[in-house]
Amino acid sequence: MAEASKANPQGVEKVGYLGLGLMGAPMTRRLLAAGYQVAVWNRSLGKAAPLVEAGARRAETPRDLLAASDIVFMCVTDATAVEEVIFGPDGISTAPGAGKIVVDFSSIHPDAARDLATRLKAANGAHWIDAPVSGGTKGAEEGTLAIMAGGDAADIERVRPYVLAMARRFTHMGPIGAGQTTKLCNQVIVGCAMAVLAEATRLAVNSGIDANRLPEALAGGFADSIPLQLFVPRMAQGIYAPPLGHIATMLKDLDTIADVAQATSTPVPMAALAGQLFRLARTVRGADADALEIYKLSAADD
Template sequence: MAFGTSTRAGLVGLGIMGAPIARRLRQKGVPLTVWNLEPERFAEVEASGAVWADSPAEVWRASEVVFTCVLGDDAIESVCLGDLGFARAEGASLLVDLSTTSPEATEKVGAGLAEATGAAWIDAPMSGGPQAGEEGNLTLMIGGEEEACQRVMPLLELLSPNITRMGDLGAGQKTKIVNQAIVGANYVLMAEILAVMRAAGMDPSLLPGALKGGMADSTILQRIYTQMAAEDFDPPRSYARQLSKDLKSVAKFVEGLGLDLPVMQTGVHQYRDWAEAGNGMEDGASVARLYEKG
């Protein structure tokens, strides 16, 4: 039977993306139990009517389906298989992982959770930002068994008008790696184009309008380049450390395929160098500062 808005749901992870997703689910009337490693983040969703749980295991016990939105492989393994993780409780029958993790971690932890609880796993990494999460306009690329994907589709459609099942478990994360490769390389390209505009004595703010609708137009040009040109980095819309982490997965994935992709790899390394030079908690678009003179 398909899950709907009366389904008892859980969400673990109330960060930049998790909190708006929690509010979106509550806005649509979904009963929601939540947990976050830093309890103070609950204040961001408390008014929505979400209920706090003391551990991931308690979220699992209270729910029929659980969403996760955490930072990387170690975090997803901890909340699923750790001492206070989902595997320690009976409850939900399906996990939807909205995090960006490696395909290897997805397959490993998914198998461990299935063995411990019998639950199905859908990897559903997202593209979009906090506003898209709040408004239900995310893009989801999902992997998992067809039946499980169809069962949770009514809830996923509350979060996204663009959902594509890419294949079995892990296929969503592989697609997200491709997405992040495009994003990371283009963040660096936008920073370099901004440097060109400034060095040429041109008004950087005019470029998105000039190129709108043409072959060079893109969401990244319209949103991220515009943000860079305005130096609008506070408060952060996303953290550079997050994209840097994702780009490490890109590099590992490409290496595993035995491919030599110099354009992609140069952009990936340039961004990672910026983030790892003490800029991890800066806005993701702040890589533009790498090209500032003086």
């Protein structure tokens, strides 16, 4: 914590959050509730306004956000969006970064994470942690997220208290890129689970039994899981708002899995099939539809 103490003599660092979407907004609220000083930035000002009212300070640009913060957290759509806020005009890379850490909660390709980290360190000296999250909007609101991280061990420990204001679990998986690879493993399981649970729910409905009772009936057995308990009732009852995650986001991750699997000679037949189902869901339901609308693919009247 030597660098942290130098940046803030009280030992409590100033933090920033960039990207105030489905995940970023509730995660920022948890930082504010924990009593931290938080600066925020979002491309559309409307998403920042409620957080400013809750006590955050609005930064004018990503550059301003890093200048005002010791640690910057970030959650944006994809690697293109990360590139823009880091290296675009008035991006994070244009502010002095020595002794500061950027923690990227976005889900991007492991190679992209390593490339961005190297370039940012060369540009302004800031350190990088790739720390994708799992747990959806519910986990973000309740502070029960699982976060898997890649980066330097000292950096991980420095940001840990702040991350644990937003998450239940924060696991250091290895060097930069390891967090993203771990998230891909997570998405193999989640993407396939959504597809399989959609089949089970449809089988129940088409067979005339109450699909809403599947979580109760299967609780404690080998089929029980958080996805079973959370996803099946939403599918059975047609609850898709607010979305737990978008079809486009899941498909992006499944496509990245396919790319990494090819590079590492890893067979992923189940994840590949899930990717094709979500590609079809995107065509039928739209990119911004809830990922659980994959359930609708199996019924002609949906």
